[in-house]
Amino acid sequence: MKKIKALALFSGGLDSILASRLIIDQGIDVLAIQFVTPFFNYAVLDDVQGHQDRIYRKYGIRVLVEDISEGYLRLLHNPAHGFGKNFNPCIDCKIMMFARAKEMLAEQGASFLISGEVLGQRPMSQRRDTMNLIERDSGTRSLLLRPLCAQLMNETVPELEGWVDRSKLLRMSGRGRSAQIALAREFGITDFPAPAGGCVLADPILSRRIKQLYSDDSVLQSVEITVADIRMLLLGRQFVLPGGGWLIIGRDERENNSLTALADPEDAVLLMEDWPGPVGVLKKTGNRYPDEKKLAMALAFAASLVVRYGKKLPAGSEQGEVTCTLRGARHLIPAGPLADDTFRNWAML
Ligand code: SF4
Known part of the structure; x- marks a missing residue:
């Protein structure tokens, strides 16, 4: 039987690594999508193959790199949901990335999306109401599974269809990192990027x-x-x-x-x-x-x-x-x- 395939929204940070690994462990074929713009992850474009090899070697995750610079430069002129503390349009940024990832489901023959979001971890984009808004505006409601906090969220298509066992998903919440670090240890992952690096739009x-x-x-x-x-x-x-x-x-x-x-x-x-x-x-x-x-x-x-x-x-x-x-x-x-x-x-x- 053909394996069910999922696309992971992949920032390269620990949460997205863990979310991908949890779903790979359930026998799902996961392809991680790493979006790049001049504001984040751009250096990946210097050597895409080397980057893909490195991520696979370190974490066992296959990565597809997708450059969304052009649309992103336009988005910054007037993001519908405004900016965070700095010039970071986190809500519209996520809507854009999730919507693009949803389009890629058909292109990649995949059935659902996963992300490494944790309920309540970020003040702007990971509150329950904003997570719902992002799902609604990106058209990803019920297709988007968040393995790290899935048990705190409504059931999604992959759970309802029985592709993924909800009882093996997690209920992480809040800003602490200890649960993620403990889980990383269980996966044998010791070398991972520090949190919240990387996006210059959030740099004061x-x-x-x-x-x-x-x-x-x-x-x-x-x-x-x-x-x-x-x-x-x-x-x-x-x-x-x-x-x-x-x-x-x-x-x-x-x-x-x-x-x-x-x-x-x-x-x-x-x-x-x-x-x-x-x-x-x-x-x-x-x-x-x-x-x-x-x-x-x-x-x-x-x-x-x-x-x-x-x-x-x-x-x-x-x-x-x-x-x-x-x-x-x-x-x-x-x-x-x-x-x-x-x-x-x-x-x-
Ligand atoms: S921090 Fe940067 S990359 Fe992350 S959601 Fe906000 S704008 Fe997007």
Whole structure:
């Protein structure tokens, strides 16, 4: 007889690992779906196969990685249920992920969904009323089984159909972690990620940068926000220049490489080719400055900051030579280091 298949909403955290394992242990074929956006799990895309192998080796769980960045960037403009303490739209985030997972049931030949949610664990999205609301708005009611707290919830299709034995499911609730850690030990799982890491929208500092980008006085103004914009926003030193230009300066070689790779042709990329220093990216330069004079001034500020954060210039030399590449064309901008007093107020959050 063909095995019943379930899709697990898989964050990679301990709760989703345990929920998957509990259901695998009941003879169900579980495929874990790990959603990625620039706000969480994005590094997985660097090596999907390696990630899948690692999760299978460590936890015996098969993972499918699904990039939902595009829809997620749109969602952040106006989530119907608002934001949590930071810029985290947890309720709409879950509705979106659960709804997508439900669509994937047919694509994957699966019959129901599971998640690692625990009743009362999170103030915004794991209260009983919000869990019900998320089920309703994602269309997953009765298809979504939460193995860690199932005995505290209404019965779902897999229980009613007898695919899953409800008596072997759990009744975890609240914010404590001891029950999860004890269960992990029973499964022989000792190496698992710390709770509540990972989502930059819930990070008090980084989420402020993202909120700024989505605000009415955004440094991008009416330009459409892209994945590369978000990834750049999470890197380096961030500045808003006089006139509103958005400048990012790399802090180390890794960030310099990332900035160079993420820049698009409308971004100006600045660096000193003959002297150690950072890469600077002045975002959307090509379409932001119809006025040549304003463009030249913004590039001059950007070049001076690149010199400021570079290695101290050799004795006797007052200016560095900064190469600026924009729309494939390169030109040199001689610039001295900008005085700290001048740009102290330009730092973005
Ligand atoms: S913390 Fe982040 S990933 Fe988790 S539900 Fe909230 S917005 Fe979504």
